[in-house]
Amino acid sequence: MAAEARIIDGKAAAAALRAEIASEVSGIKAARGLVPGLHVVLVGEDPASRVYVASKEKQAVEVGMNSVAHRLPPETSEAELLAKVAQLNADDSVDGILVQLPLPAHIDADRIIDAIDPAKDVDGFHLSNVGKLAAGRAALVPCTPLGSMILLRQTLGSLAGLEAVVIGRSAIVGKPMAQLLLQADCTVTLAHSRTRDLPAVVRRADIVIAAVGRPRMVKGDWIKPGATVIDVGINRLPDGKLAGDVDFAEAVKVAGAITPVPGGVGPMTIACLLKNTLTAFHARRG
Ligand code: NDP
DSSP, rough: OOOEEEEEEHHHHHHHHHHHHHHHHHHHHHHOOEEEEEEEEEESOOOHHHHHHHHHHHHHHHTTTTEEEEOOOOTOOHHHHHHHHHHHHHHEEEEEEEEOOOOOOSSHHHHHHHSGGGEEETTTOOOOHHHHHHHTOOOOOOOOHHHHHHHHHHHHSSTOOOOEEEEETTTTTTHHHHHHHHHTOOOOEOOOOHHHHHSHHHHOOOOEESSSTTTTTTTTGGOTTOOEEEOOOEEEEEOOOEEEEEEHHHHHTTOOOOOOOSSSSHHHHHHHHHHHHHHHHHHHOO
16 A cells, blocks of 8 residues: 655644744844835634634744734724724834734725835735736735645645646635746646546546545545645534544545645734745845
8 A cells, every 4th residue: 555645744844934024024124124014914703714813913022023914893894994094004113014914894905006106016816916916927826825825835835737636716815826826837726616527537637736624525536646735725524623624534545745724824924924924025125
């Protein structure tokens, strides 16, 4: 029987990336007396969003950034939120602005994202950054696909010529992931809920990216032996445990390398938010 897949340790990779960022931030402080600033805006009391924002705030502090969370009440109007964004856009000490999604139903999220200065859009959701990524120009890239690419490159080195299948076509994961894989010279298939015979499509892949939101949907016998599997899914099971979109217990017996859930892509996402903040700092402040 073949050996089990190598487990891709996203926690360790994220810790290493944060250490690099911390050292760069301290270098900037020492040389120029400047501190990169990340501002996260949270509207309302959504429990999951509160946890994410607290975690982003804490990790930004840990790498030495100026980390500010703006917690606004649930009844905040769209106009008030736009005013907050305008204030952060105008503040030169603010390098990264992230408005935590989802927003309350009375606020149009697209309008808010469109209002963020693209040079400070560390989520990479502004149309200007989406367009630049599609055109293959330098852009702020959404954090989860960026983190997934770092894990892939650490695992495989060059990705040129490999068959990559991305399952899920959301604007925050699937589509930017496909763009990045294309830039890395993969042959890319972007699958979704209307794809015919998904198992057969996935079986072609040297690289599988699962970003669907359905626990353990991707089965072991969909995986080509030796393939690299990046499981983006985070699904809460009825027993409270987390599961990815890939049936890990099956896939680990077939794949060459695989990310676990938790401990795979998840930790890389916030580390890449910090990386984007540093990228935005350099692009704007030299
Ligand atoms: P969305 O719900 O926005 O998109 C899901 C995608 O999956 C859609 O494109 C949908 O297709 C496709 N899909 C749904 N059912 C099937 C099916 N049966 N077969 C094939 N494709 C299907 O989800 P997100 O992209 O926002 O998130 C995906 C997962 O990643 C979630 O579990 C989420 O929690 C997780 N996530 C994890 C992050 C991290 O930090 N690790 C960050 C962001 C998300 P269609 O377009 O046709 O409807």
